[in-house]
Amino acid sequence: MNQLLKPAAPEPATRPAPVGRPPATRIVAAFVLATAVLIVVAAVHLTQGTSSVGALDLLRLATGGDDETARVLVASRLPRLLTGLAIGIALGFAGAALQSIARNPLASPDTLAVNAGAHLAIVGVAAFGITLPVLPAGGLALGGGLVAAALVMALAAGGQASTTRLILAGSAIALALNSLTMLLLLLFEQGTIGLFAWGNGSLVQSDLHALTQLAPVIAVAVGALLLLGHRLDILALGDDTATVLGLDVRRTRLLVTLLAVLLSAVAVTLTGPVGFVGLCAPVIVRLLAPVFPGVHRHRILLPLSGIAGVIIVLGSDVLLRAVMGGQAGVDIPTGVVTTLLGAAILIWLARRHRDAGPTRRPPGGHAAVRSARFHRLVVGCGVALVVTALAVGMLLGDTWVLLGDIVNWVQGRTGTGYTFVLDQRWPRVAAAALAGVALAVAGTTVQAVCRNPLAEPGILGITAGAGVGAVALLTFLPAAGVWAVSGVAGIGAMLAFTLVYATAWRGGLSSDRLVLIGFGAWQGGMAVITFLIVAFDPYNTGKALTWLSGSTYGRTAGQVLPVAIALVVLTPAVLAARRELDLLALDDDTPRVLGVRLERTRLVALAAAALLTSTAVSAVGVIGFVGLVAPHAARALVGARHTRVLPVAALLGAVLVSLADTVGRTVIAPAQIPAGLVTAMIGTPYFVWLLWRSRAVATGPR
Incomplete structure (x- = not known):
């Protein structure tokens, strides 16, 4: 200090x-x-x-x-x-x-x-x-x-x-x-x-004690x-x-x-x-x-x-x-209004902000250089971990099953009880894994474009936009189906990203300015969510809080489909731009010298990240840290080239969210801990270590 x-x-x-x-x-x-x-x-x-x-x-x-x-x-x-x-x-x-x-x-x-x-x-x-x-x-x-x-x-x-x-x-x-x-x-x-409303600043006082x-x-x-x-x-x-x-x-x-x-x-x-x-x-x-x-x-x-x-x-x-x-x-807490005012001032200050220069480093600047053989070994281990995480996710929960039960279920030979359990469980396991992949790929893209190793998809305002959309629908149409909630959340996420990107544009895109404006939008969006809950549905906070905490509860096969489609369409596009991502992660001048159309490439890459994040959020709610942790762990394992980082990050993201979901469904069953809260508890120590390491690098000899 x-x-x-x-x-x-x-x-x-x-x-x-x-x-x-x-x-x-x-x-x-x-x-x-x-x-x-x-x-x-x-x-x-x-x-x-x-x-x-x-x-x-x-x-x-x-x-x-x-x-x-x-x-x-x-x-x-x-x-x-x-x-x-x-x-x-x-x-x-x-x-x-x-x-x-x-x-x-x-x-x-x-x-x-x-x-x-x-x-x-x-x-x-x-x-x-x-x-x-x-x-x-x-x-x-x-x-x-x-x-x-x-x-x-x-x-x-x-x-x-x-x-x-x-x-x-x-x-x-x-x-x-x-x-x-x-x-x-x-x-x-x-x-x-x-305490939810009080947690946003309420001036209500019964006396002066x-x-x-x-x-x-x-x-x-x-x-x-x-x-x-x-x-x-x-x-x-x-x-x-x-x-x-x-x-x-x-x-x-x-x-x-x-x-x-x-x-x-x-x-x-x-x-x-x-x-x-x-x-x-x-x-x-x-x-x-x-x-x-x-x-x-x-x-x-x-x-x-x-x-x-x-x-x-x-x-x-x-x-x-x-x-x-x-x-x-x-x-309604007074803090909701002050937060909206503060978010507006923060965005205004961010519009005047200039990039921080030497404090902004390529996200892979300190990644290890690995051989192709080692990369193949890591990918193989990652695939094995994903398969294991999926299997564990199917086995554990409020009702534990055996591998033989899963084999019988696949063959259609289980009893009514196990059939019901596994029919309800597999969409949750699939949603967690696919959302993890989407968030990891989006996080890798955001960190490359922003050239900030500490950025993650939620900082673009996507999470807040999705939350406003979903909570508004749950508040005004309580009978809305899960599919409707997911769709509105996705629309809200994309609208928020569009607003943040347009606001951050000022004769060009400053990545620091984009992060700061995204943070302001996130805070403002969370204030709007609080307002919607306490003003219109104060007795149903549990439902909204569960969604905002990132949960696979009640997921159906139909909700898994949009994430799968987004991954099938957008992941190959991101992989095809791996060379451009390598160049964007360096500086602004190198891509221009080599013929990369910088602003258009940034917009397309960030739009792809926003779409992947919005589909993940619409499927499983708000899950943080995955888009931050998975790319860093991947770079530490296989180096900074995106042709290697992207597949490894995707595998790690799937493992992280799958295990978080399984732990949340199991440790206090039949009650559940939302997967987003588990990833936050897992991701925070890693983020603290990451910040401390980058602090040591920043204070060392240049």
Whole structure:
């Protein structure tokens, strides 16, 4: 952590504070304007709610009023307002502090997985029926957030911590932690009732008990950050300069990180994770620099970010209740609105982003060179593993069968019971294997085109689009068949990919920009999914969560067919372009020199990857990490040439998803763990090791 996110050159949005004293009148004007906006938003916020108490009733309360208005104000509206005020300040300060020590405009409690770690810690306790007082719960959230942030920061700190690397590290760790959280929500549904909506940031408060206990913690952390403001100004000049000026860089970073994570943990304890407030607030304040010079000074930046955070939180709550009605403020988490706002700002920032240069390496840059004989041996072993995985998948489950039973079933000589079991089981086994192949081939293609060894198909926004389509259909047409859900999910995936690709195009395709915009689309899509579930079908979250976790449950032969067709049509096309993929993985200039039409080749390759991913998602739901892990393992085995990588990656993908599905169907039978959650638990350690290895390479001699 002592080399926390040390970039080669600061991003413009986090440039050092200007030399000299800023104009006092301008700074005072900035605070007056921000405070005025805050007062207006807070006043409107107090007039909204599920009761009929309005602005005139509240005004009459100042001259006596009635007791009913006072009860509504004290019991409901003031707790909600003060909670929004507290978490807005906490997240605004935390986001500004994290962006400053990271020198990265996209650092925040969300992108550093702080919220995901804190959320998992609290859900983990609730799942086992343990009820903690407020302060111990806050301490638990702090521990979870610190572990997650430390892991992301350590993995993203290699050499030049590009924005893309930070996003990929944070999103992967957050995905793994969220997978564990979702697993607990599914397995302990009774003990975690209400925590799905709470997990997206809800301001609903029945009293001020929690706030009164945590407010002093927020005040102390905020005060400490303000006292460290001068140190942060010096740190912004660069580590070497700061050291020369006598600043203990390591201690300052560690202390600021601890305070930022503490503020984030307190916010999660109060309301659950309110998404992207910590990202948006400091960015908005820094954008005011041309009008209000001096806002980059941290003793000005931090409090203004806190005020901006409050405006974002309360303004989102006001907007939600103004559009959806007073009851929506109870049913729908405010964090859904803030996440949508944050996703939009993240995409806007990504549109301005430039490639990270040396931090982007060909995905096969460090792959071993293997002989053709070794390649054939690996392929043979891979085929044997696939056959074994398929056989094990047919044998195991809630009902175990023998090989002889399978032979009899093939020959049509089994009894009614075993025939029913195996007739239901083989489409699941086939769907898992084929989806694994599709995701692996898509992942190999995406990593080559993006020239980013940490990319995977879901980062193109495909997963989010498929999820929005499927959950929307399940919500509004609960009787829809599995085939209809798969088809709508596929359409949603392709629409999302088209939107991400078009947005990322800016006189050419920057692969870093594509990844960042895809991440923004993914976050926005997940917010829409949460909105659909809690607003229209809050009592059927299990069905949607199971699909979003990646499950083969209820799969039929008809659903396997689209994946098989996509593989038959698109895999030969990808293999035929193996030379172009080799060249695309190098740089932009080499393919052009050798006559490759770069942009058209990129579009075709990414479209093929999107189609393969969408068919896989439509068949088995959302399964992560396969498109990341399988290509890397294949390159480690057979080298970087795509003529060898593609078949080996496809075999490994089939093995990984098949085994994940079998384990999920067997270990807690008759209950089931969705295959996507199993792959996340398998893939996360590999991804952590991969990031650590690439960190070592980045920090080594060049």
